[in-house]
Amino acid sequence: MVEAVLQSNPEYQKALADQEIEARAQRAIRKRRLAVRGWQIGIFVAIFGLWELGADTGWIDPFFYASPSAVIERLVDWAQNGTTEGSLWFNLWVTMEEALIGFVIGSITGVIVGIALGRNPMLSDILSVYIKAFNSIPRVVLAPIFIMILGLGLASKVALAFIMVFFVVFANAFQGVREADRDLIANAKILGASDWQVTRSVIVPSAMSWIFASLHISFGFAIIGAIVGEFVGARFGIGQLISIAKGTFDSAGMFAAIILVMVITLFAEWIMTLIENRLAKWRPQQSIDVQ
Protein backbone atom coordinates (compact mmCIF):
# COMPACT_ATOMS: atom_id res chain seq x y z
CA MET A 1 0.00 0.00 0.00
CA VAL A 2 2.79 2.34 0.91
CA GLU A 3 4.42 1.57 -2.39
CA ALA A 4 1.23 2.36 -4.25
CA VAL A 5 0.99 5.72 -2.54
CA LEU A 6 4.57 6.52 -3.40
CA GLN A 7 4.21 5.52 -6.99
CA SER A 8 1.06 7.53 -7.44
CA ASN A 9 2.88 10.58 -6.16
CA PRO A 10 4.50 12.25 -9.17
CA GLU A 11 6.95 14.12 -6.91
CA TYR A 12 8.48 10.89 -5.70
CA GLN A 13 11.86 10.06 -7.15
CA LYS A 14 14.10 7.11 -6.67
CA ALA A 15 17.50 7.80 -5.14
CA LEU A 16 19.81 9.21 -7.78
CA ALA A 17 23.30 8.03 -8.54
CA ASP A 18 26.09 10.29 -7.27
CA GLN A 19 27.05 11.32 -10.78
CA GLU A 20 23.52 12.34 -11.58
CA ILE A 21 23.32 14.42 -8.36
CA GLU A 22 26.61 16.10 -9.16
CA ALA A 23 25.62 16.78 -12.75
CA ARG A 24 22.35 18.33 -11.60
CA ALA A 25 24.13 20.46 -9.04
CA GLN A 26 26.57 21.62 -11.70
CA ARG A 27 23.73 22.51 -14.01
CA ALA A 28 21.94 24.40 -11.25
CA ILE A 29 25.08 26.36 -10.39
CA ARG A 30 25.67 27.23 -14.05
CA LYS A 31 22.08 28.28 -14.55
CA ARG A 32 22.14 30.54 -11.53
CA ARG A 33 25.43 32.11 -12.58
CA LEU A 34 24.05 32.81 -16.05
CA ALA A 35 20.91 34.38 -14.61
CA VAL A 36 22.94 36.68 -12.33
CA ARG A 37 25.27 37.69 -15.15
CA GLY A 38 22.33 38.23 -17.49
CA TRP A 39 20.59 40.59 -15.09
CA GLN A 40 23.81 42.46 -14.43
CA ILE A 41 24.38 43.09 -18.13
CA GLY A 42 20.71 43.92 -18.63
CA ILE A 43 20.72 46.61 -15.95
CA PHE A 44 23.96 48.07 -17.33
CA VAL A 45 22.56 48.28 -20.84
CA ALA A 46 19.26 49.74 -19.59
CA ILE A 47 20.91 52.51 -17.57
CA PHE A 48 23.43 53.59 -20.18
CA GLY A 49 20.99 53.05 -23.05
CA LEU A 50 18.42 55.30 -21.37
CA TRP A 51 21.09 57.90 -20.60
CA GLU A 52 22.29 57.95 -24.21
CA LEU A 53 18.75 57.97 -25.55
CA GLY A 54 17.69 60.71 -23.17
CA ALA A 55 20.65 62.89 -24.14
CA ASP A 56 20.16 62.30 -27.87
CA THR A 57 16.44 63.06 -27.84
CA GLY A 58 16.75 66.00 -25.48
CA TRP A 59 14.79 64.55 -22.51
CA ILE A 60 17.76 65.46 -20.38
CA ASP A 61 20.04 68.35 -21.11
CA PRO A 62 23.37 67.02 -22.46
CA PHE A 63 25.01 70.27 -21.32
CA PHE A 64 24.59 69.20 -17.68
CA TYR A 65 24.38 65.42 -17.96
CA ALA A 66 26.62 64.71 -20.97
CA SER A 67 26.04 61.31 -22.54
CA PRO A 68 27.88 57.98 -22.47
CA SER A 69 29.21 58.48 -25.97
CA ALA A 70 30.48 61.98 -25.09
CA VAL A 71 32.18 60.60 -21.98
CA ILE A 72 33.87 57.82 -23.92
CA GLU A 73 34.91 60.31 -26.58
CA ARG A 74 36.44 62.50 -23.90
CA LEU A 75 38.31 59.54 -22.36
CA VAL A 76 39.71 58.57 -25.76
CA ASP A 77 40.68 62.17 -26.46
CA TRP A 78 42.44 62.49 -23.09
CA ALA A 79 44.27 59.22 -23.59
CA GLN A 80 45.44 60.17 -27.11
CA ASN A 81 46.01 63.91 -26.92
CA GLY A 82 46.42 64.58 -23.21
CA THR A 83 44.43 66.95 -21.03
CA THR A 84 44.76 70.66 -20.56
CA GLU A 85 47.03 69.88 -17.60
CA GLY A 86 49.34 67.59 -19.53
CA SER A 87 49.24 63.85 -20.19
CA LEU A 88 46.31 61.91 -18.72
CA TRP A 89 48.65 59.19 -17.49
CA PHE A 90 50.73 61.72 -15.63
CA ASN A 91 47.64 63.17 -13.90
CA LEU A 92 46.44 59.69 -13.08
CA TRP A 93 49.84 58.80 -11.67
CA VAL A 94 49.90 61.94 -9.51
CA THR A 95 46.62 60.99 -7.84
CA MET A 96 47.63 57.35 -7.50
CA GLU A 97 50.97 58.29 -5.98
CA GLU A 98 49.30 60.51 -3.38
CA ALA A 99 46.71 57.87 -2.54
CA LEU A 100 49.17 54.97 -2.45
CA ILE A 101 51.72 56.67 -0.21
CA GLY A 102 48.98 57.86 2.13
CA PHE A 103 47.41 54.41 2.13
CA VAL A 104 50.62 52.51 2.83
CA ILE A 105 51.85 54.81 5.59
CA GLY A 106 48.35 55.21 7.03
CA SER A 107 47.60 51.50 7.18
CA ILE A 108 51.00 50.56 8.59
CA THR A 109 50.81 53.19 11.35
CA GLY A 110 47.13 52.31 11.91
CA VAL A 111 47.98 48.65 12.45
CA ILE A 112 50.96 49.38 14.70
CA VAL A 113 49.20 51.96 16.86
CA GLY A 114 46.00 49.86 16.99
CA ILE A 115 47.86 46.78 18.18
CA ALA A 116 50.03 48.73 20.60
CA LEU A 117 47.04 50.41 22.23
CA GLY A 118 45.00 47.21 22.13
CA ARG A 119 47.76 45.43 24.06
CA ASN A 120 48.12 48.25 26.57
CA PRO A 121 44.83 48.95 28.41
CA MET A 122 46.30 51.74 30.55
CA LEU A 123 47.54 53.71 27.56
CA SER A 124 44.32 53.13 25.64
CA ASP A 125 42.24 54.33 28.60
CA ILE A 126 44.29 57.51 28.79
CA LEU A 127 44.28 58.24 25.07
CA SER A 128 40.73 57.09 24.25
CA VAL A 129 39.18 60.48 24.96
CA TYR A 130 41.60 62.24 22.60
CA ILE A 131 41.13 59.66 19.90
CA LYS A 132 37.36 59.99 20.17
CA ALA A 133 37.58 63.78 19.98
CA PHE A 134 39.92 63.80 17.01
CA ASN A 135 37.91 61.08 15.30
CA SER A 136 34.80 63.26 15.42
CA ILE A 137 36.42 65.85 13.13
CA PRO A 138 35.25 65.21 9.54
CA ARG A 139 38.61 64.53 7.90
CA VAL A 140 38.00 66.61 4.78
CA VAL A 141 37.91 69.85 6.76
CA LEU A 142 41.61 69.30 7.40
CA ALA A 143 42.38 69.69 3.68
CA PRO A 144 42.76 73.51 3.72
CA ILE A 145 45.03 73.34 6.76
CA PHE A 146 47.27 70.70 5.21
CA ILE A 147 47.50 72.69 2.00
CA MET A 148 48.35 75.83 3.91
CA ILE A 149 51.07 74.07 5.88
CA LEU A 150 52.41 71.60 3.32
CA GLY A 151 51.83 73.45 0.06
CA LEU A 152 50.15 72.56 -3.22
CA GLY A 153 52.35 69.55 -3.95
CA LEU A 154 52.40 65.88 -2.99
CA ALA A 155 52.83 66.24 0.78
CA SER A 156 49.46 67.85 1.57
CA LYS A 157 47.47 65.16 -0.34
CA VAL A 158 49.48 62.36 1.23
CA ALA A 159 48.76 63.85 4.64
CA LEU A 160 45.03 63.94 3.95
CA ALA A 161 44.97 60.40 2.54
CA PHE A 162 47.01 59.26 5.54
CA ILE A 163 44.59 60.75 8.07
CA MET A 164 41.60 59.24 6.31
CA VAL A 165 43.17 55.76 6.22
CA PHE A 166 44.78 55.83 9.62
CA PHE A 167 41.66 56.07 11.77
CA VAL A 168 39.76 53.35 9.95
CA VAL A 169 42.65 50.89 10.12
CA PHE A 170 43.52 51.89 13.67
CA ALA A 171 39.97 51.35 14.94
CA ASN A 172 39.76 47.94 13.30
CA ALA A 173 43.19 46.76 14.46
CA PHE A 174 42.36 47.90 17.99
CA GLN A 175 39.05 46.05 17.98
CA GLY A 176 40.68 42.98 16.43
CA VAL A 177 43.17 42.85 19.31
CA ARG A 178 40.38 43.19 21.85
CA GLU A 179 38.44 40.35 20.25
CA ALA A 180 41.37 37.92 20.27
CA ASP A 181 40.40 34.67 21.97
CA ARG A 182 41.45 34.64 25.65
CA ASP A 183 41.99 30.89 25.65
CA LEU A 184 44.36 31.17 22.70
CA ILE A 185 46.36 33.84 24.52
CA ALA A 186 46.46 31.78 27.71
CA ASN A 187 47.46 28.72 25.71
CA ALA A 188 50.34 30.54 24.02
CA LYS A 189 51.54 31.91 27.36
CA ILE A 190 51.51 28.49 29.00
CA LEU A 191 53.26 26.96 25.98
CA GLY A 192 56.04 29.41 26.78
CA ALA A 193 55.41 32.50 24.65
CA SER A 194 56.82 35.84 25.75
CA ASP A 195 54.63 38.96 25.48
CA TRP A 196 56.15 39.78 22.12
CA GLN A 197 55.63 36.21 20.87
CA VAL A 198 51.99 36.34 22.01
CA THR A 199 51.53 39.54 20.03
CA ARG A 200 53.19 38.17 16.94
CA SER A 201 51.77 34.68 16.83
CA VAL A 202 48.32 35.13 18.39
CA ILE A 203 47.22 38.77 18.44
CA VAL A 204 48.31 39.80 14.95
CA PRO A 205 46.89 36.76 13.12
CA SER A 206 43.57 36.97 14.94
CA ALA A 207 43.30 40.72 14.29
CA MET A 208 44.16 40.10 10.64
CA SER A 209 40.61 39.58 9.39
CA TRP A 210 39.54 42.83 11.08
CA ILE A 211 42.49 44.67 9.60
CA PHE A 212 41.79 43.36 6.12
CA ALA A 213 38.16 44.35 6.31
CA SER A 214 39.35 47.89 6.99
CA LEU A 215 42.00 47.85 4.23
CA HIS A 216 39.28 47.09 1.72
CA ILE A 217 37.39 50.29 2.41
CA SER A 218 40.35 52.43 3.34
CA PHE A 219 41.96 52.39 -0.10
CA GLY A 220 38.78 54.10 -1.26
CA PHE A 221 39.29 56.61 1.55
CA ALA A 222 42.88 57.24 0.43
CA ILE A 223 41.58 58.13 -3.04
CA ILE A 224 38.97 60.42 -1.48
CA GLY A 225 41.71 62.10 0.54
CA ALA A 226 43.89 62.65 -2.53
CA ILE A 227 41.05 63.98 -4.67
CA VAL A 228 39.57 66.27 -2.03
CA GLY A 229 43.09 67.62 -1.48
CA GLU A 230 43.33 68.28 -5.20
CA PHE A 231 39.96 70.04 -5.21
CA VAL A 232 41.15 72.43 -2.58
CA GLY A 233 44.44 73.20 -4.26
CA ALA A 234 46.74 71.38 -6.66
CA ARG A 235 48.55 71.64 -9.95
CA PHE A 236 47.91 68.13 -11.29
CA GLY A 237 45.78 65.08 -10.61
CA ILE A 238 42.32 63.70 -11.29
CA GLY A 239 40.78 65.98 -8.67
CA GLN A 240 42.33 68.94 -10.45
CA LEU A 241 40.92 67.68 -13.78
CA ILE A 242 37.44 67.49 -12.23
CA SER A 243 37.89 70.92 -10.73
CA ILE A 244 38.89 72.41 -14.10
CA ALA A 245 36.05 70.58 -15.90
CA LYS A 246 33.65 72.11 -13.36
CA GLY A 247 35.11 75.57 -14.03
CA THR A 248 34.55 75.22 -17.79
CA PHE A 249 31.09 73.56 -17.50
CA ASP A 250 32.58 70.44 -19.11
CA SER A 251 30.23 67.72 -17.79
CA ALA A 252 31.68 64.98 -20.03
CA GLY A 253 35.12 65.69 -18.52
CA MET A 254 33.76 65.34 -14.99
CA PHE A 255 32.08 62.02 -15.72
CA ALA A 256 35.19 60.77 -17.50
CA ALA A 257 37.32 61.55 -14.44
CA ILE A 258 34.81 59.86 -12.16
CA ILE A 259 34.92 56.71 -14.28
CA LEU A 260 38.72 56.68 -14.14
CA VAL A 261 38.67 56.85 -10.37
CA MET A 262 36.08 54.10 -10.20
CA VAL A 263 38.16 51.77 -12.36
CA ILE A 264 41.27 52.37 -10.28
CA THR A 265 39.50 51.73 -7.01
CA LEU A 266 37.92 48.51 -8.31
CA PHE A 267 41.32 47.34 -9.50
CA ALA A 268 42.88 48.03 -6.10
CA GLU A 269 40.02 46.20 -4.42
CA TRP A 270 40.62 43.18 -6.62
CA ILE A 271 44.32 43.08 -5.73
CA MET A 272 43.44 43.36 -2.03
CA THR A 273 41.10 40.38 -2.29
CA LEU A 274 43.84 38.33 -3.93
CA ILE A 275 46.26 39.12 -1.11
CA GLU A 276 43.67 38.41 1.54
CA ASN A 277 42.79 35.04 0.04
CA ARG A 278 46.44 34.07 0.10
CA LEU A 279 46.85 35.09 3.74
CA ALA A 280 43.61 33.62 5.04
CA LYS A 281 43.81 30.09 3.69
CA TRP A 282 43.17 28.68 7.15
CA ARG A 283 39.58 29.84 7.21
CA PRO A 284 37.03 27.13 6.48
CA GLN A 285 35.42 27.27 3.06
CA GLN A 286 31.68 27.19 2.98
CA SER A 287 30.14 24.43 0.96
CA ILE A 288 27.38 25.44 -1.39
CA ASP A 289 23.91 24.12 -0.77
CA VAL A 290 22.26 23.41 -4.09
CA GLN A 291 18.56 22.88 -4.23
Added chain:
Amino acid sequence: MQADKGGVPAIELVDVTRRFVSPTGKNLTALRDFDMSVAQGEFAAVVGPTGCGKSTTLNLVTGLARPTSGEVRLMGAPVSGIDPRVGFVFQKDALFPWKNVIDNVMAGPLFRGKSTAEAERLAKDWLTRVGLSKFLHHSPHQLSGGMRKRVSLAQTFVNEPEILLMDEPFSALDVQTRTVMHEELLNLWSERQASVVFVTHDLEEAVALADKVYVLTAGPATVKSVYKIDLPRPRVVSEIRYDPAFVKYCRTIWDDLREEVETSYRRANEAA
Protein backbone atom coordinates in the same frame (compact mmCIF):
# COMPACT_ATOMS: atom_id res chain seq x y z
CA MET B 1 52.67 1.88 40.50
CA GLN B 2 52.10 5.61 40.50
CA ALA B 3 52.76 5.85 44.20
CA ASP B 4 54.13 8.90 45.96
CA LYS B 5 57.83 9.09 45.26
CA GLY B 6 58.36 10.34 48.76
CA GLY B 7 59.61 13.80 47.76
CA VAL B 8 57.86 17.13 48.11
CA PRO B 9 54.36 17.25 46.65
CA ALA B 10 54.29 18.38 43.00
CA ILE B 11 51.35 20.70 43.57
CA GLU B 12 50.22 22.19 46.84
CA LEU B 13 47.47 24.68 47.57
CA VAL B 14 47.65 25.81 51.18
CA ASP B 15 44.67 27.58 52.68
CA VAL B 16 43.99 29.39 49.41
CA THR B 17 41.24 31.98 49.01
CA ARG B 18 40.53 33.65 45.71
CA ARG B 19 38.16 36.58 45.40
CA PHE B 20 37.14 38.46 42.34
CA VAL B 21 36.07 42.07 42.55
CA SER B 22 33.77 43.13 39.75
CA PRO B 23 34.32 46.58 38.16
CA THR B 24 31.33 47.84 40.20
CA GLY B 25 33.08 46.76 43.38
CA LYS B 26 31.02 43.65 44.12
CA ASN B 27 32.93 40.90 45.81
CA LEU B 28 32.73 37.32 44.59
CA THR B 29 34.55 34.52 46.36
CA ALA B 30 35.45 31.62 44.07
CA LEU B 31 37.66 29.61 46.41
CA ARG B 32 37.67 29.59 50.19
CA ASP B 33 40.22 27.99 52.55
CA PHE B 34 41.20 25.57 49.83
CA ASP B 35 43.74 22.84 50.59
CA MET B 36 45.04 20.38 48.06
CA SER B 37 48.17 18.34 47.61
CA VAL B 38 49.16 16.25 44.60
CA ALA B 39 52.21 14.01 44.88
CA GLN B 40 54.77 13.69 42.10
CA GLY B 41 53.46 11.31 39.45
CA GLU B 42 49.98 11.31 40.99
CA PHE B 43 46.77 11.67 39.00
CA ALA B 44 44.24 13.78 40.88
CA ALA B 45 40.75 14.51 39.65
CA VAL B 46 38.58 17.38 40.85
CA VAL B 47 34.80 17.10 40.65
CA GLY B 48 32.20 19.57 41.77
CA PRO B 49 28.96 21.22 40.74
CA THR B 50 29.04 23.53 37.72
CA GLY B 51 30.39 27.01 38.29
CA CYS B 52 31.81 26.20 41.71
CA GLY B 53 35.34 27.39 40.96
CA LYS B 54 37.05 24.30 39.57
CA SER B 55 38.68 26.20 36.72
CA THR B 56 39.88 28.88 39.14
CA THR B 57 41.92 26.22 40.92
CA LEU B 58 43.77 25.43 37.71
CA ASN B 59 44.37 29.08 36.86
CA LEU B 60 46.03 29.52 40.23
CA VAL B 61 48.38 26.62 39.56
CA THR B 62 49.36 27.94 36.09
CA GLY B 63 50.20 31.33 37.55
CA LEU B 64 47.70 33.07 35.25
CA ALA B 65 45.84 34.09 38.43
CA ARG B 66 47.14 34.76 41.93
CA PRO B 67 45.56 33.73 45.21
CA THR B 68 44.02 36.51 47.30
CA SER B 69 45.42 34.79 50.36
CA GLY B 70 47.20 31.53 51.02
CA GLU B 71 49.93 29.98 48.93
CA VAL B 72 50.24 27.84 45.80
CA ARG B 73 53.44 25.78 45.57
CA LEU B 74 54.94 23.78 42.75
CA MET B 75 57.59 21.23 43.76
CA GLY B 76 57.83 23.03 47.08
CA ALA B 77 58.42 26.54 45.72
CA PRO B 78 55.72 29.22 45.61
CA VAL B 79 54.27 30.01 42.18
CA SER B 80 55.32 33.32 40.71
CA GLY B 81 54.20 33.82 37.13
CA ILE B 82 53.74 31.15 34.52
CA ASP B 83 55.82 28.09 35.28
CA PRO B 84 57.53 26.37 32.33
CA ARG B 85 57.00 22.95 33.93
CA VAL B 86 53.23 23.32 33.57
CA GLY B 87 51.15 22.05 30.65
CA PHE B 88 47.48 22.90 30.21
CA VAL B 89 44.77 21.25 28.14
CA PHE B 90 41.74 23.48 27.59
CA GLN B 91 38.09 22.57 27.54
CA LYS B 92 37.47 23.78 24.03
CA ASP B 93 40.46 23.18 21.88
CA ALA B 94 42.75 26.19 21.94
CA LEU B 95 44.62 25.39 18.74
CA PHE B 96 45.77 28.29 16.60
CA PRO B 97 43.36 28.12 13.67
CA TRP B 98 45.75 29.85 11.26
CA LYS B 99 48.51 27.29 11.84
CA ASN B 100 48.45 23.78 10.45
CA VAL B 101 48.74 20.73 12.70
CA ILE B 102 52.52 20.47 12.84
CA ASP B 103 53.01 24.23 13.30
CA ASN B 104 50.58 24.11 16.20
CA VAL B 105 52.60 21.40 17.91
CA MET B 106 55.89 23.14 17.07
CA ALA B 107 54.67 26.36 18.70
CA GLY B 108 55.66 25.37 22.26
CA PRO B 109 59.25 24.31 21.51
CA LEU B 110 59.73 27.37 19.26
CA PHE B 111 58.41 29.72 21.96
CA ARG B 112 60.92 28.12 24.29
CA GLY B 113 63.81 28.87 21.97
CA LYS B 114 64.40 25.46 20.39
CA SER B 115 65.68 25.39 16.79
CA THR B 116 63.15 24.82 13.99
CA ALA B 117 64.70 21.45 13.14
CA GLU B 118 64.54 20.29 16.75
CA ALA B 119 60.97 21.55 17.16
CA GLU B 120 59.92 19.78 13.99
CA ARG B 121 61.51 16.52 15.12
CA LEU B 122 59.75 16.68 18.50
CA ALA B 123 56.43 17.65 16.94
CA LYS B 124 56.55 14.81 14.41
CA ASP B 125 57.43 12.39 17.16
CA TRP B 126 54.43 13.42 19.29
CA LEU B 127 52.03 13.56 16.38
CA THR B 128 53.04 9.99 15.52
CA ARG B 129 52.33 8.96 19.10
CA VAL B 130 48.82 10.39 18.96
CA GLY B 131 48.27 8.78 15.56
CA LEU B 132 48.20 11.90 13.40
CA SER B 133 51.39 11.48 11.37
CA LYS B 134 49.33 11.62 8.16
CA PHE B 135 47.70 14.95 9.02
CA LEU B 136 50.74 17.18 9.57
CA HIS B 137 49.67 19.81 7.04
CA HIS B 138 45.94 19.89 7.68
CA SER B 139 44.30 22.94 9.20
CA PRO B 140 42.53 22.45 12.54
CA HIS B 141 39.14 23.15 10.94
CA GLN B 142 39.63 20.18 8.63
CA LEU B 143 39.88 17.76 11.56
CA SER B 144 37.21 16.11 13.69
CA GLY B 145 36.75 17.07 17.36
CA GLY B 146 38.64 13.97 18.54
CA MET B 147 41.55 14.63 16.19
CA ARG B 148 41.76 18.26 17.29
CA LYS B 149 41.91 17.06 20.89
CA ARG B 150 44.78 14.76 19.97
CA VAL B 151 46.62 17.70 18.44
CA SER B 152 46.00 19.63 21.68
CA LEU B 153 47.46 16.74 23.69
CA ALA B 154 50.52 16.59 21.40
CA GLN B 155 50.86 20.38 21.65
CA THR B 156 50.91 20.14 25.44
CA PHE B 157 53.00 16.99 25.79
CA VAL B 158 55.70 18.14 23.37
CA ASN B 159 56.88 20.53 26.09
CA GLU B 160 57.24 17.51 28.41
CA PRO B 161 55.37 19.10 31.32
CA GLU B 162 56.02 17.72 34.78
CA ILE B 163 52.69 19.14 35.87
CA LEU B 164 49.70 18.57 33.66
CA LEU B 165 46.50 20.51 34.20
CA MET B 166 43.36 19.57 32.34
CA ASP B 167 40.15 21.60 32.39
CA GLU B 168 37.27 19.32 31.33
CA PRO B 169 39.34 18.44 28.29
CA PHE B 170 37.04 15.80 26.86
CA SER B 171 33.63 17.23 27.74
CA ALA B 172 32.90 18.31 24.17
CA LEU B 173 33.61 14.88 22.69
CA ASP B 174 31.12 12.10 22.02
CA VAL B 175 31.15 9.13 24.36
CA GLN B 176 33.08 6.70 22.14
CA THR B 177 35.77 9.20 21.25
CA ARG B 178 36.04 10.16 24.89
CA THR B 179 36.76 6.57 25.96
CA VAL B 180 39.48 6.31 23.31
CA MET B 181 40.97 9.59 24.50
CA HIS B 182 40.95 8.34 28.11
CA GLU B 183 43.02 5.33 27.11
CA GLU B 184 45.44 7.52 25.17
CA LEU B 185 45.78 9.94 28.03
CA LEU B 186 46.57 7.15 30.50
CA ASN B 187 49.16 5.71 28.12
CA LEU B 188 50.86 9.06 27.60
CA TRP B 189 50.73 9.75 31.31
CA SER B 190 52.20 6.40 32.37
CA GLU B 191 55.13 7.03 30.01
CA ARG B 192 55.69 10.54 31.27
CA GLN B 193 54.99 10.15 34.99
CA ALA B 194 53.66 13.70 35.19
CA SER B 195 51.53 14.93 38.07
CA VAL B 196 48.03 15.58 36.84
CA VAL B 197 45.11 17.67 38.01
CA PHE B 198 42.09 16.75 35.95
CA VAL B 199 39.00 18.90 36.42
CA THR B 200 35.71 17.39 35.31
CA HIS B 201 32.02 17.32 36.10
CA ASP B 202 31.85 13.67 35.02
CA LEU B 203 32.28 11.53 38.12
CA GLU B 204 32.83 8.25 36.24
CA GLU B 205 35.58 9.84 34.20
CA ALA B 206 37.22 11.03 37.41
CA VAL B 207 37.09 7.60 39.08
CA ALA B 208 38.25 5.77 35.96
CA LEU B 209 41.33 7.94 35.49
CA ALA B 210 42.50 9.19 38.87
CA ASP B 211 44.40 8.01 41.92
CA LYS B 212 42.62 10.53 44.04
CA VAL B 213 39.29 12.36 43.64
CA TYR B 214 38.63 15.73 45.25
CA VAL B 215 34.97 16.62 45.78
CA LEU B 216 34.34 20.35 45.99
CA THR B 217 31.44 22.12 47.66
CA ALA B 218 29.05 24.41 45.81
CA GLY B 219 30.71 27.84 45.39
CA PRO B 220 32.61 29.36 47.07
CA ALA B 221 34.46 26.11 46.58
CA THR B 222 36.37 24.37 49.27
CA VAL B 223 37.39 20.71 49.52
CA LYS B 224 34.51 18.66 50.85
CA SER B 225 36.21 15.29 50.84
CA VAL B 226 39.03 13.36 49.20
CA TYR B 227 38.75 9.78 47.99
CA LYS B 228 41.65 7.51 47.23
CA ILE B 229 40.85 5.30 44.23
CA ASP B 230 42.55 1.94 44.70
CA LEU B 231 41.87 0.40 41.32
CA PRO B 232 44.79 -1.50 39.80
CA ARG B 233 46.80 0.03 36.95
CA PRO B 234 47.18 -0.17 34.03
CA ARG B 235 43.45 0.42 33.69
CA VAL B 236 41.32 -0.31 30.66
CA VAL B 237 38.86 2.56 30.76
CA SER B 238 36.33 0.96 28.43
CA GLU B 239 35.99 -2.08 30.74
CA ILE B 240 36.61 -0.63 34.16
CA ARG B 241 33.04 0.68 34.37
CA TYR B 242 31.82 -2.92 34.82
CA ASP B 243 34.17 -3.54 37.74
CA PRO B 244 32.15 -3.79 41.00
CA ALA B 245 34.81 -1.81 42.87
CA PHE B 246 34.47 1.00 40.31
CA VAL B 247 30.71 1.05 40.70
CA LYS B 248 31.06 1.18 44.46
CA TYR B 249 33.44 4.17 44.28
CA CYS B 250 31.11 6.00 41.97
CA ARG B 251 28.12 5.41 44.23
CA THR B 252 29.93 6.50 47.39
CA ILE B 253 31.33 9.66 45.83
CA TRP B 254 28.07 10.50 44.10
CA ASP B 255 26.20 10.35 47.44
CA ASP B 256 28.66 12.94 48.67
CA LEU B 257 28.58 15.08 45.53
CA ARG B 258 24.81 15.04 45.10
CA GLU B 259 24.20 17.32 48.07
CA GLU B 260 26.48 19.96 46.56
CA VAL B 261 24.95 19.64 43.13
CA GLU B 262 21.51 20.11 44.65
CA THR B 263 22.64 23.15 46.62
CA SER B 264 24.16 24.70 43.52
CA TYR B 265 21.04 23.93 41.50
CA ARG B 266 18.76 25.42 44.14
CA ARG B 267 20.83 28.60 44.30
CA ALA B 268 20.79 28.98 40.54
CA ASN B 269 17.01 28.66 40.60
CA GLU B 270 16.69 31.19 43.41
CA ALA B 271 18.87 33.64 41.54
CA ALA B 272 16.85 33.23 38.36
